[in-house]
Amino acid sequence: MTTGPRRANQGGGVQSVERTFELLELMADAGGEVTLSELAERSGLPLPTIHRIIRTLVNSGYARQQPSRRYALGPRLIRLGETASRALGSWARPYLAELTEVTGESANMAVLDGEQIVYVAQVPSPHSMRMFTEVGRRVDAHATAVGKAVMATMPSDEVTQLLSRTAMNPQTERTITDVEAMQEELGRIREQGYAIDDGEQEVGVRCYAVAVPGAPAGAGISISGPEGRMTRIATDEVIPLMQRLAKDLSAELSATA
Incomplete structure (x- = not known):
């Protein structure tokens, strides 16, 4: 059609x-x-x-x-994309630094590229036991909090098309591998305003993420850490902070467009 x-x-x-x-x-x-x-x-x-x-x-x-x-x-698009990712990461870093300072956990920014999430910036946790994600790393969107947060901003039919292009392979026994189940999960994310990766990408790791509203490409920010520490985070305080930072970052990106 x-x-x-x-x-x-x-x-x-x-x-x-x-x-x-x-x-x-x-x-x-x-x-x-x-x-x-x-x-x-x-x-x-x-x-x-x-x-x-x-x-x-x-x-x-x-x-x-x-x-x-x-x-x-x-292939000539690769250089453009890499340069744009570095610029996006530099804009995001001050916001991620504030998030890490408040929560004590690693803060990330990632963008949706096809069916995968690409990490473009990180500010690591000061803890000796922390989550480290290499900038440029690609992971399947369905198994990440950022991926789910971004997909929750998309129309359901576009999400279905996106997921149909991937096998939705399980990363752990907790990974959502069914399109219908993912659509239900995205509905919950839309209601609560944030996404959770509860050991779906890596066993023992929890991540909270929110989408960056109005970003030129689907983008989100997140915090991640060992499950034991992350369960003690007061989400009723941290999520509003993440949403504010995402909104402020969106405003800066819009101003530079």
Whole structure:
């Protein structure tokens, strides 16, 4: 079914540029690889227009044509993404530092990339026993608090499409591996305003996360630590702090856009 262009030309923007980024985002939404007809169906743009834009992207290395005649995101996007991630991490670090100072636990920021969460910043806990997540690490979204917090901001049909592109493999015996069960979990997250990873990614580790509202890409901040310490955290005090920091970070990102 044709959905039509997702955004109109506003504020005097260059239409061809807007269309180019729309097609790149649609490719990413589809898991990074699509046909021209799929792009036409999802964007509502004419096939000749799509073909012209895609050929330009292929020639410049931002897309590539597969032997199957499907088109995939190109390697030149990697450098752009890495640079953007570093910038995003630098903006987030002061907010994460405040979160670590108050809670004593490691604070992280991550963004949704396809079906995975990518960590872009961390401020580690001062405890000798702490959670350390390497910046740049990728993990399946369904097994993380940040992933669930971000998915809870998305329409249910988009979540279903996202989860259908992954096997929802269990990381521990607590990992949610069923789409319907995940939709129920996301409903609870929407009601309470935060997500929990209770040993779903790693045994003995608990994580709390909130989404960064209105972030250019689905993003969230979290705190994580050993289950024994995390159960003593007063969520009625910490969650409002996390929500405030996420809102402040969102405002800074919007101001720099």
